[in-house]
Amino acid sequence: MMSIILRRSSSYLAPKRALTAALSSTENVLYNNHPLPLQNGAVVPRDVGTMGFLARRDRGLDFHVKSGPLDFKAGRAWHAESAVDEYAVEDNKDDGLEISKLGISPEIVSALSRKGISKLFPIQKAVLEPAMQGRDMIGRARTGTGKTLAFGIPILDKIIQFNAKHGRGRNPLCLVLAPTRELAKQVDKEFQESAPGLDTICVYGGTPISSQMRALDYGVDVAVGTPGRIIDLIKRGALNLSEVQFVVLDEADQMLSVGFAEAVETILDKLPQKRQSMMFSATMPPWIRNLTHKYLKNPLTIDLVGESDQKLADGISLYSIASEMYAKASIVGPLITEHAKGGKCIVFTQTKRDADRLAYAMGRNYKCEPLHGDISQSQRERTLSGFRDGHFNILVATDVAARGLDVPNVDLVIHYELPNSSETFVHRTGRTGRAGKKGSAILMYSNEQTRAVRTIEQDVGCRFTELPRIAVEGGIGDMLSDMGGRPGSYGGMRDRRYGDMGFGRSSGMGDSGFGRSGGYRSSGSGRFSQGGDYGGSSSGRFGSYTNRPGNFSGPGSSRSGGFGNFGGNQSSWTGGGYGNSDSNPFGSFGKKQN
């Protein structure tokens, strides 16, 4: 404790000056997407003036405002700025800040350096100061640009400071909510690796609750988890949230749109009023702003995406290829060979069943594995680590893998079936081209889906390069037929009107059209209709396809790929893992019906 105080008191002015200068000299601040004039290279948020820091040496228990390595304190400038709703900073990857010069705890600096991280990414830079000041915030940045550490670094640093002063406690000081087990695990891992001296716990369904209860009893600094299991632990008296000072909703739009809203609210009700709340995602539909007043106090919006820009990370090449449904399975192999060039590839299907079937069929020629919510948790973990470690290079997954998953060096994403919304397209595609790397994504579509492809382009602000059609002579398509389907009917897209019906044009990415049947029902905004169908093609904007039971033409498959029965009584959830990840009693999202 002593050494930390000495370290801080002797050195904090220098790094603060460095941070101020660095921030001032590099950022191009946008306000409502109109660039503001830069004065002598300084940052000039509207009505803000310069970002003033007031030095403060006194640290109290209230570490929302007073504490932190740089002693950030809201000065007049920031109070003025709090009236500003939008605070957008243009993404610029070259502008990293030397983490070692920011006065962040040495433990974090050296842990990050072991991970090869020495400079802040833009979202981390933009978030650091207001987060240190204790501001509630909504953060949006493109996929793979480091949002986890954007909230992770300030929170971990503050906890280290707090523990140094007050000693370790039993109850968590930070709670991170994530919509899937895999994402929760990943956030937990990133926190652990970045601050190895802190105790973190990751809680989610599908694993024994008793060991999680024991670990909580022992004492933790940070709890990361999916909402259902967290509520379970609260009910059992094992998780006490009364000391939580920081709460983060990772993939916030997902969490609130797919049936976890009620669970999230139940959890937030258990937290102290005095806390710092943050929401992060690569996609922040406008409707989420209607909800934020429920969860956040006077939130600052830090938006590195903007409304007019393209929504994908730089460095991702986009291709589209037209294919009849029956031929898709046969051309996916050649596409992988050509575009993944031996590297890692994720193929996204709409249903668990299709993921199984395609992986099985492709397994005759390629090393690949399926991943979806009906696979046991232990197998899901084995599959993901096998993929990460390169034991196999092709993952055939439902949208359970679309959000947040950070597998380095995925070279190619294939949308074997159209995503159910432009947001899902962004998240699926974002599994490649992470942390500044290059990648490719290929969208497979049928003639009937041409309109849907154009809508994605419009929503996402991107342009697909059309690949030449690939002629099909037998191949995997036949294999799939061998497995019980009618030859030539795989996909049955002939009978569908996907794209013709209800493929609602949105007014842009993140339009409230998303989630038309997305399951969020408690906002009272009236924008969301019947819930629970997230993940099903029929639930997103792309698919208010009427039910046609007679169209079931595929090899026993349920809905995706044009197997019919869209919007009917067939299973709606395709990613399984969300609702599956916890015994989530809230909302209809995640019902396992297939």
Ligand SMILES: Nc1ncnc2c1ncn2[C@@H]1O[C@H](COP(=O)(O)OP(=O)(O)OP(=O)(O)O)[C@@H](O)[C@H]1O
């Ligand atoms: N400052 C940095 N320097 C180098 N690598 C970094 C830095 N910050 C984060 N990374 C790495 O970048 C990768 C992507 O980060 P992260 O998963 O947080 O992205 P994200 O923005 O949350 O993406 P998504 O929207 O898909 O969830 C991770 O492997 C992470 O370790």
